Amino acid sequence: MTDPVLAALRDLxxxxxxxxxxxxxxxxxxxxxxxxEVYAVVGARGVRLLRxxxxxxxxxxxxxxxxxxxxxxxxxxxxxxxxxxxxxRGRGEGPALDLGDLxxxxxxxxxxxxxxxxxxxxxxxxxxxxxxxxxxxxxxxxVLARNPVPLLVPCHRVVRSDGDVGQYLSGRADKVALxxxxxxxxxxxxxxxxxxxxLVGSDTTGVVCFPTCHHARRITTAHRHGFxxxxxxxxxxxRPCRDCRPS
Amino acid sequence: xxxxxxxRAALSEDLDAGFEALVRTHGDVVHAVARRTAERAAxxxxxxxEAFLRAYRALRGYDPDRIARLDLRPWLLTILxxxxxxxxxxxxxxxxxxxxxxxxxxxxxxPGPAERAEGTDLGxxxxxxxxxxxxxxxxxxVLRHVVDLPVAEVAAVLACSEGTARSHAARGLAALRxxxxxxxxxx
Numbered sequence: 001m002t003d004p005v006l007a008a009l010r011d012l013x014x015x016x017x018x019x020x021x022x023x024x025x026x027x028x029x030x031x032x033x034x035x036x037e038v039y040a041v042v043g044a045r046g047v048r049l050l051r052x053x054x055x056x057x058x059x060x061x062x063x064x065x066x067x068x069x070x071x072x073x074x075x076x077x078x079x080x081x082x083x084x085x086x087x088x089r090g091r092g093e094g095p096a097l098d099l100g101d102l103x104x105x106x107x108x109x110x111x112x113x114x115x116x117x118x119x120x121x122x123x124x125x126x127x128x129x130x131x132x133x134x135x136x137x138x139x140x141x142x143v144l145a146r147n148p149v150p151l152l153v154p155c156h157r158v159v160r161s162d163g164d165v166g167q168y169l170s171g172r173a174d175k176v177a178l179x180x181x182x183x184x185x186x187x188x189x190x191x192x193x194x195x196x197x198x199l200v201g202s203d204t205t206g207v208v209c210f211p212t213c214h215h216a217r218r219i220t221t222a223h224r225h226g227f228x229x230x231x232x233x234x235x236x237x238x239r240p241c242r243d244c245r246p247s
Numbered sequence: 248x249x250x251x252x253x254x255r256a257a258l259s260e261d262l263d264a265g266f267e268a269l270v271r272t273h274g275d276v277v278h279a280v281a282r283r284t285a286e287r288a289a290x291x292x293x294x295x296x297e298a299f300l301r302a303y304r305a306l307r308g309y310d311p312d313r314i315a316r317l318d319l320r321p322w323l324l325t326i327l328x329x330x331x332x333x334x335x336x337x338x339x340x341x342x343x344x345x346x347x348x349x350x351x352x353x354x355x356x357x358p359g360p361a362e363r364a365e366g367t368d369l370g371x372x373x374x375x376x377x378x379x380x381x382x383x384x385x386x387x388x389v390l391r392h393v394v395d396l397p398v399a400e401v402a403a404v405l406a407c408s409e410g411t412a413r414s415h416a417a418r419g420l421a422a423l424r425x426x427x428x429x430x431x432x433x434x
Contacts, residue, residue, distance in 0.1 A: 016292070
């Protein structure tokens with residue numbers, strides 16, 4: 001005769017969800033990126049880490065570094081997560097990202113950076129302001145220098161306000177190459193910055209933009225006016241563009 | 248399912264591949280105990296995953312001799328119970344701000360332990376009553392009777408003698424039976 005209490009207790013042993021192993025063990029992939037192969041580490045909630053192979057070195061060293069830094073096991077991933085390969089070709093919304101190890105400030109900085117369209121650049125100070133911490137310009141630089149998912153969160157589109165492209169995780173040359181692939185005319189922007197022009201406005205619309213904003217690129221030479229600051233543009237009767245939100 | 252001898256060999260040979268096999272083999276028992284330890288069902292998988300990650304970090308520092316001597320299931324369950332205890336302590340020190348915990352003054356739509364203990368489903372009532380047992384008795388009942396561990400493993404997890412483990416389990420079970428009867432009489 002079975003004891004109903006013992007039988008009911010045994011029925012309380014619910015099996016683990018099928019997702020448990022994926023929650024614990026991450027997967028790695030080696031896939032083509034815009035400047036050569038990249039290594040990616042993917043967890044159950046999204047891409048956790050992405051590094052250019054040329055920068056990260058040998059795969060084994062990269063994986064061992066991941067295991068010791070994050071204390072997480074990592075095995076070959078059975079397949080690429082949805083959206084990763086198109087995103088590395090510059091298309092689509094991109095894969096889900098797992099940025100849960102970061103601070104709320106770092107996550108906000110990356111969320112702001114992720115909204116910069118391809119072919120456009122923004123200064124570090126703009127990211128700081130959009131992230132709600134206008135004084136934290138250096139901290140923004142630190143967060144972006146440690147971006148766990150470059151290319152997917154396009155930190156290469158954040159540059160210095162003086163026209164210099166600034167630093168990049170895998171070196172300035174990569175940053176320049178990525179921006180040029182997206183059609184950013186760096187020489188032209190440097191010339192503008194050297195002349196003290198940070199923003200450009202149209203005298204037909206009365207709107208002032210960052211020079212790479214798609215609205216700014218449509219302004220014809222006859223109607224284009226440069227400004228060293230938003231304050232000067234406002235003083236001349238211009239209002240800031242609602243898309244690129246110049247600061 | 249790999250047996251523990253194979254798992255220990257796999258862990259020594261290739262820690263990460265062996266570890267995935269370890270999760271697949273012992274994931275159910277770790278999750279089942281987590282489910283009876285976590286206060287909310289949704290926390291059980293998080294707790295189980297966190298315990299496995301702690302086990303992985305420990306294994307990275309173990310040499311093959313130490314891995315060869317590991318009794319995997321009680322070792323994992325000990326880590327799970329320590330993880331749960333640390334989480335409870337942290338939660339008491341620092342109230343969670345993610346909105347996952349109900350504010351204490353708001354009536355929760357889910358029935359509390361008292362209501363569930365008076366329900367009709369024997370499993371629901373036992374689950375609710377388990378939460379009212381002293382920790383040692385509850386743990387012993389969960390390990391011995393829910394996930395069906397041998398007494399020796401229950402004793403290893405509780406870090407006590409087999410006699411004491413048997414006695415915790417028996418007293419916990421007796422308390423459950425008494426409380427079942429008393430809730431039947433009052434309802």
